[in-house]
Amino acid sequence: MNKIFKGFCLLGLGILMMSCGEPKKEVSEASMESKEKIVVDNLLTRRSIRAYKDEAVPREIMNTILKCGIYAPNGMNKQPWEIRVVDNPEILNGMTELYLAGMDEDNPRNPKKDPNFRNMFRNAPTVVFIAMQPGMCSQVDCGLLAGNMVNAAWAYGIGSCIQMAPMEFMKSEEAKPYLEKLSFSEGYEFLMAIGFGYPDEQPEAKPRIKEKIKFVN
Ligand SMILES: Cc1cc2nc3c(=O)[nH]c(=O)nc-3n(C[C@H](O)[C@H](O)[C@H](O)COP(=O)(O)O)c2cc1C
Structure with a gap:
């Protein structure tokens, strides 16, 4: 009886050692490999x-995307940004109406000519507006903030489009009531909008110029 008990103890100890020793390392190395693959695939498959x-992006997911944004590296951790999120179609449509009103009907770039046009933010149902506190690193910092957000969004299957084109309109006299509604603090300048939503298209990757990269020996 005692021998059988000893045998069970040794077997148990063996299993315990196996689970704490080499095999565990193998498991974690394997998961690292797949983590790298997931991250790289995510970066290479994102498209504007x-x-x-x-449907707008659920706010719970949006909060994670925004959190990933503000964890971006930024010069001296100054975080020279302010972020406003709008998923109320009334506000987005109101801005769009004003934007279109100021546009020449004959302008070939008038988005009204596009039958799929919904709003001036590249049709996105959720829009993040970013204002910047001017400074040496600020544009780079806000770019990194935006980069983290669009890549985090894509991990959830959420598409996005960074847009600087709305800057001119957002700084115009007619957009003033909306800019005030966004209530950025004194000293902050509107910089960009980022549209988010569930994709209704699957664009091909835009070509990249690989020759722009060189290793220097
Ligand atoms: C700083 C910046 C400004 C951009 N502004 C606009 C814009 O105003 N309108 C737009 O449709 N796309 C805009 N884009 C998206 C680019 O056109 C897009 O990232 C580029 O063509 C590469 O395509 P991809 O994002 O699908 O890889 C902008 C992107 C960046 C990073």
Whole structure:
């Protein structure tokens, strides 16, 4: 009886050692490999999206995307940004109406000519507005903030499009009531909008110029 008990103890100890020793390392190395693959695939498959399904991004997911944004590296950790999130279609449509009103009907770039046009933020149902506190690193910092957000969004299958084109309109006299509604602090300048939503298109990757990269020996 005693021998059988000893045998069980040795077997148990063996299993315990196996689970704490080499095999565990192998498991963690394997998961690292897949983690790298997941991250790299996510970065290489993200595209700017300009056609979306109707539904806004759930705020819970949006909060994670925003958190990933503000954890971006930034010069001296100054975080020279302010961020406003709008998923109320009334506000986005109101801005769009004003934007279109100021546009020449004959302008070939008038988005009204596009049958899929929904709003001036590349049709996105959720829009993040970013204002910047001017400074040496600020544009780079806000770019990194935006980069983290679009890549985090894509991990959730959420498409996005960074947009600087709305800057001129957002700084115009007619957009003033909306800019005030966004209530950026004194000293902050509107910089960009980022549209988010569930993609309704699957664009090909835009070509990249690989020759721009060189290792120097
Ligand atoms: C700083 C910046 C400004 C951009 N502004 C606009 C814009 O105003 N409108 C737009 O449709 N796309 C805009 N884009 C998206 C680019 O056109 C897009 O990232 C580029 O063509 C590469 O395509 P990809 O994002 O699908 O890889 C902008 C991107 C960046 C990073």
